[in-house]
Each structure stands twice: as C-alpha cells, then as structure tokens.
Amino acid sequence: xxxxxxxxxxxxxxxxxxxxxxxxxxxxxxxxxxxxxxxxxxxxxxxxxxxxxxxxxxxxxxxxxxxxxxxxxxxxxxxxxxxxxxxxxxxxxxxxxxxxxxxxxxxxx
Amino acid sequence: xxxxxxxxxxxxxxxxxxxxxxxxxxxxxxxxxxxxxxxxxxxxxxxxxxxxxxxxxxxxxxxxxxxxxxxxxxxxxxxxxxxxxxxxxxxxxxxxxxxxxxxxxxxxxxxxxxxx
Numbered sequence: 001x002x003x004x005x006x007x008x009x010x011x012x013x014x015x016x017x018x019x020x021x022x023x024x025x026x027x028x029x030x031x032x033x034x035x036x037x038x039x040x041x042x043x044x045x046x047x048x049x050x051x052x053x054x055x056x057x058x059x060x061x062x063x064x065x066x067x068x069x070x071x072x073x074x075x076x077x078x079x080x081x082x083x084x085x086x087x088x089x090x091x092x093x094x095x096x097x098x099x100x101x102x103x104x105x106x107x108x109x
Numbered sequence: 110x111x112x113x114x115x116x117x118x119x120x121x122x123x124x125x126x127x128x129x130x131x132x133x134x135x136x137x138x139x140x141x142x143x144x145x146x147x148x149x150x151x152x153x154x155x156x157x158x159x160x161x162x163x164x165x166x167x168x169x170x171x172x173x174x175x176x177x178x179x180x181x182x183x184x185x186x187x188x189x190x191x192x193x194x195x196x197x198x199x200x201x202x203x204x205x206x207x208x209x210x211x212x213x214x215x216x217x218x219x220x221x222x223x224x225x
Binding site: 004033035041042043044045048087089096097099100101102104 | 113149150151152153154201213214215216217218219
C-alpha cells in the first residue's frame with residue numbers, strides 16, 4: 001500500500017532549528033511536496049523536490065533521498081509564526097498526491 | 110499563482126439536508142480537486158473535478174453523495190447530499206497551476222461544515 005509517515009507533533013524553541021522528517025512508500029514517484037497549514041487556514045505550498053539533495057529557500061530547506069524514501073523539512077531561525085502543521089505529500093506514478101497526517105510544530109519562546 | 114475563493118466558509122446544517130460549496134479561481138487552471146480534512150488528520154481526496162465532464166471519484170466517494178460540477182476552467186461546486194453528522198468536516202477546494210502534472214497545488218480557505 002501507499003503511505004506517508006511523519007511525526008505527529010514536535011516542539012522547538014524560538015530562534016532554534018528544527019527538522020521534520022517524512023518517509024514515504026508510493027507506487028512510483030513523481031516528487032515530494034511540503035505544505036504549511038496554520039490552524040483554521042488552508043495549506044500553503046512550501047517546497048517541491050523530485051531530485052535527490054537539498055533545496056534551500058530562505059529559512060526553509062527541504063531534502064530528498066529517493067533511494068531511502070525519505071525527506072525532511074528544515075526550519076532555521078524559528079519564529080513564533082512558524083507554529084503550524086507541516087504536511088508532507090508524495091506524488092505517485094499516477095500523479096496522485098498521497099498526504100501525510102501532518103506534523104504539528106509548537107514554538108516556545 | 111492562483112487565488113481560490115470558497116464559500117461558505119462555514120455552515121451549520123441539519124441532518125438530511127444538502128449543501129453546495131462553491132469554489133472560484135482567479136485564473137484558468139488545468140486541474141481542480143476537492144478534499145476533505147478531519148481535524149488533526151490528513152487531507153483526503155474526494156474527487157478530481159473535470160471541466161465539462163463527470164468528476165473522477167476516489168475510492169469511498171460516490172457521485173450521488175458528493176455531486177460535483179465544473180462548468181468552466183475557473184469554477185467548481187461540491188454538494189454534500191443528505192448530510193449526516195459523519196459529514197462534519199472541512200472541505201477544501203484546490204487547483205493545480207502550470208502545464209505539467211507536478212504543478213503547485215493551491216488551496217481555498219476551506220468550508221467548515223457542522224452537521225447536527
């Protein structure tokens with residue numbers, strides 16, 4: 001079957017760095033997406049990886065290892081506004097998105 | 110990018126009634142989708158809204174329960190029919206921009222339905 005695993009909840013301190021991991025199993029693979037979702041709001045796109053390696057975008061970076069079925073989202077210089085759920089989604093061979101349940105990130109002062 | 114407007118943003122409905130959610134995109138998009146999200150849970154794809162033809166439903170979702178229309182490239186509706194408390198959820202419209210199958214997905218703000 002197809003599935004996505006990511007931690008349910010993580011806590012980090014303002015100004016610190018946090019890494020949110022995601023492992024996936026899909027029928028074929030056409031890329032890995034990360035979305036941010038604040039409580040009560042729509043998910044917003046953060047990143048897309050289809051090749052192995054690290055993609056950096058400001059304070060956020062996303063890493064992919066296709067051979068390991070593994071990705072992580074790295075958030076640096078954490079701010080209180082980064083408190084949100086982070087959704088990992090893998091696209092299978094039919095271009096269908098398989099969504100993880102999301103990781104709730106709590107930032108403490 | 111695409112901006113997606115959804116309405117209603119929330120509603121409280123009586124058991125057995127039906128409600129139609131509207132989704133308007135500010136630009137022409139190739140793909141439109143309808144998702145359901147229970148609190149604290151993953152996004153579940155209901156169906157792909159096809160322009161000018163019947164929607165493509167995922168396993169566990171049927172047209173009689175969730176009829177979908179997409180009369181043009183910028184507008185779609187989802188009806189939740191004969192509602193029961195189990196249908197209480199957030200319903201999200203999304204659209205995929207770009208010409209490829211891996212274009213970025215944009216989401217509407219969601220419609221939070223509570224069925225009594």
